[in-house]
Amino acid sequence: MGKLEGKVCIITGASSGIGKEIAKSFSSEGAKLILAARRLEKLDELANELNKNNETTVVQTDVSREEDITNLFEITKRKYAQLDVVVNNAGIFDGGSIEDLSLETWSKTITVNLTGVFLCTREAFKIMKPQKNGRIINIGSISGQMPRMNSAPYTSSKHGLIGLTKSSALEGRAHGISVGCLNPGNVLTEWRDESAGSMHQEPMMDTTAISEAALTMAAMPPEVNMLDTTVLPIGQLYIGRG
Numbered sequence: 001m002g003k004l005e006g007k008v009c010i011i012t013g014a015s016s017g018i019g020k021e022i023a024k025s026f027s028s029e030g031a032k033l034i035l036a037a038r039r040l041e042k043l044d045e046l047a048n049e050l051n052k053n054n055e056t057t058v059v060q061t062d063v064s065r066e067e068d069i070t071n072l073f074e075i076t077k078r079k080y081a082q083l084d085v086v087v088n089n090a091g092i093f094d095g096g097s098i099e100d101l102s103l104e105t106w107s108k109t110i111t112v113n114l115t116g117v118f119l120c121t122r123e124a125f126k127i128m129k130p131q132k133n134g135r136i137i138n139i140g141s142i143s144g145q146m147p148r149m150n151s152a153p154y155t156s157s158k159h160g161l162i163g164l165t166k167s168s169a170l171e172g173r174a175h176g177i178s179v180g181c182l183n184p185g186n187v188l189t190e191w192r193d194e195s196a197g198s199m200h201q202e203p204m205m206d207t208t209a210i211s212e213a214a215l216t217m218a219a220m221p222p223e224v225n226m227l228d229t230t231v232l233p234i235g236q237l238y239i240g241r242g
Contacts, residue, residue: 185232
């Protein structure tokens, strides 16, 4: 029996990168998946692959739209009448020097990376509270602990996510709901592979490192919460002066 056998799991941002790898990992352990992302064709491709392991549902979702998130959770509740795990993975990176940042860039990053997680957490609580259990895993970043140059919108959103995680964990505690934040360092995703700049010279880790960490968090005993987990390449310049 898999570690997540029979568990109903929502994963946002599941069409590529970390979200896609988490979906593969959870599916291999018996989870029933609801995959959410904007790119429906990519979700369909992944679902066709994962349906060989277990039941997979796709829901086209833009986490910046409240109605999309409400629909995602309504579909889940209607189909399964339960919800065990939510992985809030959808996110974007944008930045630049502060004096050159537009309000549009700032607002879009905060909306996707923080407000979207709040909306998913709110809808998850509506299902998880009556059932007296559930787990929410927020995919943060070490930028929520230590900033990178020219990343004010992203860094601010990830700092805010840590605060939201702790507040949600506190509110969920009496109802058997655990909420934790998984903070990756440099991960080699499609976006990183296509982008240029100094990050190419930095140590990277594969997306499987994060999917394994997420699986560990998801499979913890229901009375245990991994509140704050940091995973990074050994050689990444993060601790001390490098």
